[in-house]
Amino acid sequence: MNRKLRSEPSKGGETSTGDASTKEENIDHDDLCPICHLLLYTPVRTRCNHTMCESCMAQWADISIASQMTTVGLDDQATVFLPHEVETRCPMCRTVTNSVLDPDRERALQRRYPSSYQTRKAETDADNEDDFGSTIETLTVYVGNEHTEIRATEGSNNKHQWRFFVRPSRIDLIEEIQVFLHPTFRNPIVVLDRPPYAITRLGWGFFTIYANVILKAGYSWVSSDAEDTRDGAPKGKLPLEWTLDFSGRGSQGRLRLKVKKEKEGQEIEDQAQREHIQRLWER
Structure with a gap:
């Protein structure tokens, strides 16, 4: 099953039929992320052999990791883990796993869907700008x-x-x-x-x-x-x-x-809102 994606026309509103950047690209179903259902961008592969966008896997881990408590000995000490070392359940099969980048798959996607991949990059960069200042x-x-x-x-x-x-x-x-x-x-x-x-x-x-x-x-x-x-x-x-x-x-x-x-500056706004709520509680 393929999915057609058409890139945006040029600023002047014209399209050139011979330009590869403006033609439709048929995205194979296997090249779509199973979470966001868009073209895979910066793909990662889990130990259970599922592939998804790096950002999608990170977001899944963020919301699911807290529900997994592991019983350990009293002498266990806290360890600092890199992002890809933190285990979570795979969003596809729920197997406990972690993920690694798949550079070979990424290069193949860039070659096969040059226009669509650039569009995904622009969308991801825009999302990152929205999150600027938050860590x-x-x-x-x-x-x-x-x-x-x-x-x-x-x-x-x-x-x-x-x-x-x-x-x-x-x-x-x-x-x-x-x-x-x-x-x-x-x-x-x-x-x-x-x-x-x-x-x-x-x-x-x-x-x-x-x-x-x-x-x-x-x-x-x-x-x-x-x-x-x-x-x-x-x-x-x-x-x-x-x-x-x-x-x-x-x-x-x-x-x-x-x-x-x-984000910087957001704390002041939120504090004002909390003070307002506190005053309501005290009435």
Whole structure:
């Protein structure tokens, strides 16, 4: 199956029938990106042998990576990964994979569709200009608990001493972490505004702890799980949950996450909007 693409006419509104830059190019279906359904541009290939635009794969990874928590040992340390080394699920077959550039395929596309490829380049450059001033930063977040079994006092079943923690690799991006314990605890809501982001308690049974990781002003989570904060910061809150582990020393989960820094000047506008929303809340 082929798809016809006609390039734009010249500025004078005329087309020359012999000019290769203005003729229709029939795009083979196999040369279309399965995500954006346009001609592949800067193609990347996954380990599961699927090909798509580099930008499409990056956007897919941005929104899907946060939902994949990996259970690791308590001694696991944060590692800085290059973009192509970060694993995510393939958008086509959902296999855990990463991707590499395919320069041979790119050269073949440039030769076969010279006009259409130039059009795709112009579109991508325009999109990049729209995003000028904003940057994507990567961080690792560990969430889990340490555990020690102690001798319970007479008349008490509280023999599990645990320490719940959230350990971000970039503490300079974190405004605060809100922790929600079981309602049977005294002061079940705890706000941690400086590291270490951890609380220690003594109890008899395990339960699920919920936490919100709040970014500083000017940053937002690149995740479909992110939510707006109460004061109106878009995607400034990332909800997490962790079920306490009382086996052995405890355990932790690891999340590879991405954060977007707002464009220059956008933060001032957003702050004014947040202040307006805060005033509405206080009425």
